[in-house]
Amino acid sequence: MTPSPYIKPYLQTPGPTPIPPEVSQAMAYPVVYHRAPAFVPIYAAALENLKKVFDTQNDVLCFAGSGTAGMDSAFANLVQPGDKVLVTSAGKFGERWRDLAEAYEADYVYLDVEWGTQIDPAEVDRALTENPGIELVYTTFSETSTGVVHDVKSIAEVAHKHGALIIVDAISGLGAGELHQDAWGLDVVVSGSQKALMLPPGMGFASPNEQALARAAAKPQGRFFLDWNRTSKGQKKDPPDSPFTPPVNLFMALGKALDMILEEGLENVYDRHRLLGRAARAAMKAQGLEIFGLDAEEAAVVTAVTIPDSVDGNQVTKVMRDKYGITIAGGQSQLKGKIFRIAHCGYFGPFDIITVVSAVELTLKELGADIELGAGVAAAMNVFADAGVPVNA
Ligand SMILES: Cc1ncc(COP(=O)(O)O)c(C=O)c1O
Structure with a gap:
């Protein structure tokens, strides 16, 4: 032959990942001005519906960028050089947290577990006990490089027992694996558009709770575009307004994809x-x-x-x-x-x-x-x- x-x-x-034809079609709508009446309700609805997928009352802050923009924002806003953090890693994307810890000059403890295994909350407990003063724990929900989904609910309980905030990379897991940000006490969840949310690449998300936003506000220097409080202030307005030009057609797609997810349940x-x-x-x-x-x-x-x-x-x-x-x-x-x-x-x-x-x-x-x-x-x-x-x- x-x-x-x-x-x-x-x-x-x-x-x-592949995207539904309905989502492609939504994205093909002519470009509109981001403060035009044709866009504002789409933007507002997408922001509201995103919260349902994160299962949170927090605002889900949206950044033009890839998922790593969400991860980067979780260092840019929370960490100043010398801050003590724990990074857990069981694969390629746990390593990204470590690379960010390096880039932001955190004083980090690295809990590096064998690729393909689950992070053991007891090990997190031990690392936090042995290293008092850690204020932030960075971990991964779905480690895409190995297929392993981690028990972030139990890791969050351990982090809180030690008075630390927990930041979860749910870039591939959100909308695929069951995750409840508020009920599980996850202080920040970050995600990206191009996985289970059924969108093309181009958006990163972060959903800091009040404690995380307060920590960011107390350390306002060293960032601009990824500043949570700046974006939060815009998204909280009525109607919501992005501090920078949002990727309007991706938001049209996001609106459609979220409708589909919520309709499926x-x-x-x-x-x-x-x-x-x-x-x-x-x-x-x-x-x-x-x-x-x-x-x-x-x-x-x-x-x-x-x-x-x-x-x-x-x-x-x-x-x-x-x-x-x-x-x-x-x-x-x-x-x-x-x-x-x-x-x-x-x-x-x-x-x-x-x-x-x-x-x-x-x-x-x-x-x-x-x-x-x-x-x-x-x-x-x-x-x-x-x-x-x-x-x-
Ligand atoms: C778990 C996880 N974290 C982080 C990333 C990085 O995301 P991005 O490539 O969108 O920046 C990915 C992408 O594959 C991922 O699966």
Whole structure:
């Protein structure tokens, strides 16, 4: 067969993720002036609905930028050189907190746990006991590089016991894994647009509570664009107003995406993600493949899979993309060539999982693994059949 010059592309990475056609359409609306009557209600509604997804009464502050803008803001606003902080890390994005701690010259303690394992709240407790005076704890909800979802609720309890504020990176997890900012006592949650929120890249979020805003206000120097109180003041106005030109078309998209999420219902959204994770894991295990990291229901964001030794690990994502048109993520840093990752955060449904599983089977077989074509697909289908519910997306 002659190779086709066109292969239908499928985006199956944990960010950017595919976006619903309705969201693309909303974004295609002509650009409007950000203080025009055509935009203000869209902006106001998006700000209100964002709070529902964070499950918070705090304002969710929006920054044009990527998710890292949200993370950066959580250092720029809270940390002055020499401030004592604890950084927990179990992967590539925990390392980003450490890099920020370096950049902002924090006096930081680094709790570095093995990639693929969960951060143990007891270890956080020990680190805080051994290092009195720590005022801030930075941690990760969904560690996208390993697929592990961390127990940020328990970590928050420990941080508060020691009088520290907790800052959570929920960039890939928000809107995929169950998270309740206020009920869990998370002082700041940061996120980004291009994952489970079903939007293109371009927005970073941070939702500081009053204590975090007060700490920021007490240390007002060393930032401008990412200043929480400046953005908060604008967003609190009636009608709300951004201190800088907001990405208006992304807000139109955000409005639509949030409507879709809330119409599906957050509990259903979480259930859908759990179901997709369950199916992905069942499919991989049916092929005798090992789940890297967390083989558990809460691993609902991305499934990381260990590449068998018999396979050239660097070829997996390449064959998937070049031969089958499916872009999945490989491993990062020390996991490069060792794992691949099946994303299921955001606009994903059962047939996305079945599609990617079938291409994984074809790819691994071609690369020499012992694969029985269809066994993983059947396992995933059985998970969906057993669930017995129609699934959105
Ligand atoms: C958990 C986590 N934190 C931080 C980031 C960085 O976000 P961005 O690339 O949008 O700046 C990502 C992106 O993959 C992520 O998954």
